[in-house]
Every structure is written in structure tokens, then in C-alpha cells.
Amino acid sequence: MRCYKLSTNVQTAEAKKTTGQHPKDNPQEEFKLILKEAVDILGYSEEVYDFLKEPMRFLEVNIPVKMDNGQTQVFKGYRAQHNDANGPTKGGIRFHPDVTADEVKALAGWMSLKCGITGLPYGGAKGGIICEPRSMSMNELERLSRGYVRAVSQLVGPTKDIPAPDMYTNSQIMAWMLDEYDHIREFDSPGFITGKPLVLGGSEGRETATSKGVLYTLQMVSELKGMPLEGMKVIVQGFGNVGGYLAYYLHELGVKVVGISDALGAIYDPEGLNIPDLLSRRDSYGIVTAQFENVITNEALIEQECDVLIPAAVGGVITTENADRLKCKFVVEAANGPTTRDAIQMLDERGVLVVPDILANSGGVIVSYFEWCQNNQGYYWTKELVEERLKEKIHASFLNVQNTAEQFGINMKTAAYVEGIRKIAEASGLRGWINLN
Numbered sequence: 307m308r309c310y311k312l313s314t315n316v317q318t319a320e321a322k323k324t325t326g327q328h329p330k331d332n333p334q335e336e337f338k339l340i341l342k343e344a345v346d347i348l349g350y351s352e353e354v355y356d357f358l359k360e361p362m363r364f365l366e367v368n369i370p371v372k373m374d375n376g377q378t379q380v381f382k383g384y385r386a387q388h389n390d391a392n393g394p395t396k397g398g399i400r401f402h403p404d405v406t407a408d409e410v411k412a413l414a415g416w417m418s419l420k421c422g423i424t425g426l427p428y429g430g431a432k433g434g435i436i437c438e439p440r441s442m443s444m445n446e447l448e449r450l451s452r453g454y455v456r457a458v459s460q461l462v463g464p465t466k467d468i469p470a471p472d473m474y475t476n477s478q479i480m481a482w483m484l485d486e487y488d489h490i491r492e493f494d495s496p497g498f499i500t501g502k503p504l505v506l507g508g509s510e511g512r513e514t515a516t517s518k519g520v521l522y523t524l525q526m527v528s529e530l531k532g533m534p535l536e537g538m539k540v541i542v543q544g545f546g547n548v549g550g551y552l553a554y555y556l557h558e559l560g561v562k563v564v565g566i567s568d569a570l571g572a573i574y575d576p577e578g579l580n581i582p583d584l585l586s587r588r589d590s591y592g593i594v595t596a597q598f599e600n601v602i603t604n605e606a607l608i609e610q611e612c613d614v615l616i617p618a619a620v621g622g623v624i625t626t627e628n629a630d631r632l633k634c635k636f637v638v639e640a641a642n643g644p645t646t647r648d649a650i651q652m653l654d655e656r657g658v659l660v661v662p663d664i665l666a667n668s669g670g671v672i673v674s675y676f677e678w679c680q681n682n683q684g685y686y687w688t689k690e691l692v693e694e695r696l697k698e699k700i701h702a703s704f705l706n707v708q709n710t711a712e713q714f715g716i717n718m719k720t721a722a723y724v725e726g727i728r729k730i731a732e733a734s735g736l737r738g739w740i741n742l743n
């Protein structure tokens with residue numbers, strides 16, 4: 307633990323600029339590219355691609371929020387519902403300054419695929435609001451969260467479209483959104499939203515579900531490749547809900563977490579970082595690097611020596627511009643859309659396995675589904691039961707995607723699309739919406 311030390315001139319996280327890298331490519335175009343490949347591999351008609359390339363519904367809203375200074379600020383928000391052939395749509399809500407309509411559309415498409423791969427009775431959706439939550443007060447965030455629910459209330463609901471947390475949203479925001487929805491509908495509907503606090507009908511294990519799912523995936527990779535996790539060197543980009551818990555579990559298992567990062571920078575130490583100490587210093591937005599000297603950039607972190615690179619923050623961080631310089635053996639995508647299609651091809655050629663986001667980070671929506679089932683039953687499960695069932699689903703989905711990759715001689719990303727699309731297309735075909743052939 308040599309390379310990082312506490313800064314003597316700590317600049318507060320709030321005082322620093324927050325946005326970091328911007329996705330180099332349009333995520334919706336990325337989604338369409340691999341979708342087309344997968345549709346062709348399955349031998350489906352052009353109709354299937356035309357139907358699935360865009361969300362079935364897309365709502366753009368303007369949310370007026372009374373700020374603490376008395377002035378009204380208008381925030382732009384989105385909700386995309388990609389496909390509801392398999393059941394109600396499902397997906398998180400992101401609060402981030404870089405949110406775009408195309409990003410939300412792609413994220414909704416990826417949710418459909420995730421639900422397809424894991425066999426959940428849902429289609430995909432996603433929401434987003436363009437905002438900088440770290441510069442807003444709790445009261446302003448509450449008014450924004452409630453305003454968003456009022457704006458999209460006609461479109462969402464426990465049997466229509468069920469939101470959840472994503473970047474910069476958490477269980478408190480889910481609680482405000484639930485409360486607003488209950489006021490509008492005039493009845494208690496815990497199944498309207500997942501990722502809630504436990505006392506409001508949340509599920510044991512939801513907060514840690516995405517990171518646990520990534521961990522189970524990594525364990526599958528380590529078994530597959532005959533490389534024990536213990537002693538492995540891992541870099542985790544992003545130190546929030548997903549990255550923070552993941553770094554902790556890895557550290558507990560004897561993995562050397564050699565690099566972590568947040569929106570402001572990264573720290574790297576080839577000897578391994580003291581993860582519990584870093585977690586104890588982290589603020590509620592997953593920021594810790596502001597307290598240290600020798601901070602490197604997120605771009606530089608990605609190129610450091612390690613066995614496994616786990617992007618767990620924003621999209622579009624591994625592109626054709628840096629894929630050649632990665633020094634890892636595997637990339638496990640915990641974030642949504644961190645690697646572009648062309649970068650995956652470059653990594654394939656170099657023998658670097660990329661475990662796709664729609665498989666690796668599906669733990670979040672899997673346990674959200676468990677939460678929704680518990681809400682519908684009014685009967686709550688133990689954490690052990692949740693984690694056992696999560697592990698089963700991740701294992702089965704991983705093996706399925708891996709078999710498909712072998713069967714068609716394709717990489718795991720395309721195989722995951724093939725598996726995801728199969729379910730949505732079949733359901734859409736049976737409903738008479740499209741002809742598959």
C-alpha cells in the first residue's frame with residue numbers, strides 16, 4: 307500500500323467538477339449494431355430488427371422544481387419502455403448530468419435483453435433525468451423525484467412499468483417516488499418500484515445484488531479459466547453501489563484490488579488497496595479520491611496492469627482508442643455499456659474475454675424481481691434465500707450464454723444479445739406483432 311497517501315489539501319468533493327469521461331460513441335447506435343448481428347445469427351426477418359431497434363414507447367418530460375433559493379428550475383427527464391411482450395417493463399432511473407435520450411433508449415433495450423437472458427417475466431425500460439444531484443440539497447432532490455413520478459405516472463405502475471435505482475439514485479429516492487405514486491393512485495402499491503428501503507417493502511439483498519451478481523459471474527470465469535480468485539489483481543472503476551460493494555467482497559475473498567476510481571479520479575497500487583479504509587472515507591456519492599494525493603485519471607486507471615478490469619461506473623469508457631492498451635486478461639462489465647462493439651472485437655482478437663454487462667450486472671434486476679414477487683405475495687424472504695436464488699439464476703444464465711457463444715462461434719456479448727432477443731422476439735411473434743421469419 308505505497309502509492310497513495312492522504313492529501314494535505316483536501317478539496318471537498320462538492321467543490322470539484324463532477325462529470326468525467328463522456329461516452330465516445332452513441333449507446334443507442336451501439337445497441338442497434340449488435341442487435342442487427344444477433345437478429346441475423348438467429349435468422350430472423352428484418353421486421354424483428356425494425357421492431358426492436360427503438361423502444362415501443364418513449365416519454366420526454368419537463369419537470370419544474372422549486373429550488374431552495376425560491377426560483378424554479380426545469381429539469382428534462384425521460385422514460386423509455388423498450389418492449390412489453392414478456393410482461394411489464396422494468397428498469398432503473400438515472401440522475402446524471404450526461405443523461406441523453408439515446409442513452410436512455412439504449413439502456414431500456416439492454417434491460418429487455420437482461421430480462422430475456424435471466425428469464426424474468428419483464429420487458430426492459432429505463433428512466434433518466436439530466437441533473438447534477440451532488441450539487442442539489444436533499445429537499446431539492448425530493449421535489450425532483452416526486453415531480454418525475456407525477457410527470458410519468460400515466461405510463462408506470464406495478465403491472466405496467468416498474469422503476470428501480472441506477473446511477474445516483476438510491477433507496478431514499480425510491481421511497482419518495484413510492485410515496486408520490488401512492489398519493490396519486492390513492493392506494494398502497496409497494497410493487498410500483500423496487501430498490502426500496504426494507505421497512506417500505508424492500509428486499510433483503512437488493513442493495514448488494516448487482517455487486518453479488520458480478521462476483522458470481524467472476525467466480526464462473528475463474529472456474530472456467532482455471533484461475534483462482536485469491537491473489538488475482540483486479541481494478542474496479544466506480545466506487546458507488548456496484549463498485550464499492552464489489553471491491554469489498556473481492557477484498558474479503560483475498561483478491562488484490564489494485565485500483566479503484568470515482569468521478570474525480572482514480573488510485574492505483576500494485577500491492578493492493580485497503581478497501582475497508584477507502585469505503586469508510588467515501589461520501590454518499592461514491593467519492594473518495596478527493597482525499598488523496600497521487601490521484602491518476604480514470605483513463606489512466608483502465609490501462610494499468612491487472613488480471614481483471616471491472617468498469618462499474620459510466621458507459622463508453624473502453625473504445626477503439628484505448629482497447630489496444632488494456633493490460634488485463636478479462637473485462638467484466640459491471641456498468642451498462644462500458645465497452646464499444648468495435649473495442650470488444652479488438653479485445654477478442656487479443657484473447658481478452660469480455661463478460662457482457664447484460665449478463666454480469668443482471669443481479670440488480672434479478673433481485674428487483676424477487677422484491678416485486680415478495681410485494682405481490684406480502685411474504686418476505688431471508689437474505690440467504692435471496693442470495694441462493696440469485697446465484698442459481700446467474701449460474702444458469704452464464705452457462706446458457708456461454709453455450710450459445712460456443713454453438714455459434716461468437717463472443718459472449720453477441721451471444722448474450724442472441725439469448726436476450728430470442729425471448730423478446732418469440733413473445734412478440736406469438737402475440738402477432740411481428741413475423742419472425
Ligand SMILES: NC(=O)C1=CN([C@@H]2O[C@H](COP(=O)(O)OP(=O)(O)OC[C@H]3O[C@@H](n4cnc5c(N)ncnc54)[C@H](O)[C@@H]3O)[C@@H](O)[C@H]2O)C=CC1
Nearest residue numbers: 326327473474544545546547548568569592619641642670
Ligand atoms: N445500482 C444497480 O443496481 C445497477 C447499476 N448498474 C450500473 O452500474 C453502474 C454504476 O451504478 P451504481 O454503482 O448504482 O451508481 P452509483 O451512483 O452508486 O455510483 C457511481 C460511481 O461511479 C463514479 N463515477 C461517476 N462518474 C464517473 C466517471 N465519469 N468516471 C468514473 N467514475 C465515475 C461515482 O463517483 C461513483 O463512485 C452504472 O453503469 C449503472 O447503470 C447496472 C445494474 C444495476
Ligand SMILES: O=C(O)CCC(=O)C(=O)O
Nearest residue numbers: 397398470472670671674
Ligand atoms: O433493478 C432493476 O429493476 C433495474 C436495474 C437497472 O437499472 C439495471 O440493471 O441497469
